[in-house]
Amino acid sequence: MKPALLVVTTLLLLLPALLQADSPAQTTDDPTLDQLAWLAGHWHGGSAGRVTEELWLPPSGGLMLGLNRDVSANGSAFFEYLRIEQTDEGIFYVASPRGAKATAFKMVECSENKAVFENKTHDFPQRITYQLVTTDKLQVTLSGDVDGKTESRGWSWTRLSAVASATGGGSK
Numbered sequence: 001m002k003p004a005l006l007v008v009t010t011l012l013l014l015l016p017a018l019l020q021a022d023s024p025a026q027t028t029d030d031p032t033l034d035q036l037a038w039l040a041g042h043w044h045g046g047s048a049g050r051v052t053e054e055l056w057l058p059p060s061g062g063l064m065l066g067l068n069r070d071v072s073a074n075g076s077a078f079f080e081y082l083r084i085e086q087t088d089e090g091i092f093y094v095a096s097p098r099g100a101k102a103t104a105f106k107m108v109e110c111s112e113n114k115a116v117f118e119n120k121t122h123d124f125p126q127r128i129t130y131q132l133v134t135t136d137k138l139q140v141t142l143s144g145d146v147d148g149k150t151e152s153r154g155w156s157w158t159r160l161s162a163v164a165s166a167t168g169g170g171s172k
Contacts, residue, residue: 031110033059033086038113038132040064040165043157049073052155054082054140058165062086093117093128124151135159 040058044051050073056066066082081096084107091107093115105117105128113132120126126144133139136159143152 031091031107033062033064033084033091035110035112036064036084036091036115039084039115039130039138040163042160042163043138044160045155045157052157053160054157055163056082057163059084060165125153 037058039056041056043054043056046052050070052068052070054066054068056064058064063083063085066084068078068080068082070078079098081099083094085092085094089106091110093105093107094102095105096102103119103122105119105122107115108118109116115130117128118126122144124144124146125142127142129139129141129143131139131141133156138157138159139154140157141152141154143150145151
């Protein structure tokens, strides 16, 4: 084999490896809703006479359903219908405060114990973070800009109980 042909053949054989080394590592594993199964359960927290509960059903059928209730010391209550759903465009956290029009936040970060959702066009919050600190401790943080200043509000919740996924559904 001629030396020039040997060099070209070698370069052609090495080209895929060289190109891969220069490009950032890519993952084919897109996050799935099942990766958020740690969020399922009945969560509880409170301070200064205010009690907050959040209940999440496990992933099933491409979504997780949630409900938040916040009751103040004077007995007034706030509630919010929640869902996390997997779509062709990604995973979205969708909130309907007091049953009002839903607002969607796209998942921008997912790990074995943390999920971060963003909607940069929303007034407040623009970012919602759920982080499992221990098996039975959950930290929730809302953050975003208010009048040009970054603000953050957080809650620490304890798991009151787990919620099992329903099975079956077929007729016999």
